[in-house]
Amino acid sequence: MFRKKQYLALGAVALLALLIVSLPPRVAGHLKLAIGSLFLPLFGLAGVTEQLPADLADSVLPRRELLHQIDRLRRENDEYKVQTVQNAAVLRENNQLHALLGWQQQAPWKLKLASVITRDPANWWQTAQINLGSRDGLQTNLPVLTAEGLVGRVSAVGYTRSQVVLIGDPNCRISVTVENPAHDMGIIGASGPLDTSLVDLTYLSGRASLKSGQNVYTSGLGGIFPKGIPVGQVMDSRPVEFGLYTEARVKLSVDLGALDQVWVLLNPQVN
């Protein structure tokens, strides 16, 4: 009788697991977000707890230090204002040239700041969750970046939070261009499980002339990432398949292990 109950439970759990795994992706996605929402109060609590030491440190900071920081930020702000004016002039000129040649004009990026609230608890995925969702205008496949460079793309969107698949995850492939005279193009693939700062750059031509330190940018191909977002720098390269094509390793510009805040690009214009 005792054993019978155990085997009944085994059958029930196995059936339930199979049923859940075979749910349509859309339903499973919604269910996942709903279950994940149960953790929201704890995320809020963790955020407050993390903020508390910073607030305490701010409250004991000397007034002189604060004034010094304000002064430094004011000077930086002035410099950025001058640069913005210069950039606006360059943009106007660029748009005029685009218009003369009949090219599509580029709209300025619309960015939204998001905080990273969780990392993937499983070691075999490279994803994170951010505190923006559909109520903030997010959709799937929007690029996510920081000031240093590309981070990844939005892979699932809930009402208040979204999942971002990071560079180096097998589900985040990016078409990139190497900043060299030949403008070699390739695909950024997966990283290693341990060192996530190095990713593979594959499908480069066999004649690609890569050198260590060359910058790698998004190519704008593929329909997700706009052109020109920094991805990283070439570390080394090697010919593969008897020189048929070349593979390289790229050191990412962004430290994915220390992500705290990211920008979501809301209006990516891609080729």
Next chain:
Amino acid sequence: MNILQTILILVAAFLAIFAEATFPVLRHWLGAQVDLLPVLMVYAALNLDIVAVALLAVLGGMGFDALSANPLGISILPLYAVGFLVHLRRDLILREVSFAQLVLGTVASAVVPALTLLFLLTIGKQPLLGWGTIWQWMVMTAGGAAATPAVFALFNWCNHALGYQPRTETSFRPDREIRRGRL
């Protein structure tokens, strides 16, 4: 079914999943995050009934998958497989001995991620695998093993503090009292 213990273990699973997703300290230092669900499953399988084991596998597995890129439900069967086998042999296991707890924690922490990866590959997913995965697997196994006696101690303390304790009886019985008097 001990409701209090079942609720305690489910709350612990909820907190463990949250901690794994929110505090990536071990991932920074050791390159891998330790999963505490297999450890909790060992405790549940040894001390609770099969319904509690099934609840932990279903709710814990779905909670873990909800915060991960895993397909929803993929972690349920690996967790339950471990819980079921331990529960089936619970009468033969010296659950109070720390060494037995350590060995069970080691085996569970090794088997659950391996089975999950196997299921992921079976359904055609492409997880991040490489030579470093072996290191991550070792860290998860060692971390789970080290956490098992601590988890047992914590739950034993909780049960002692919150649960009903039967009154201990003294060896004194009035009917066997030797009454001394004049013969």
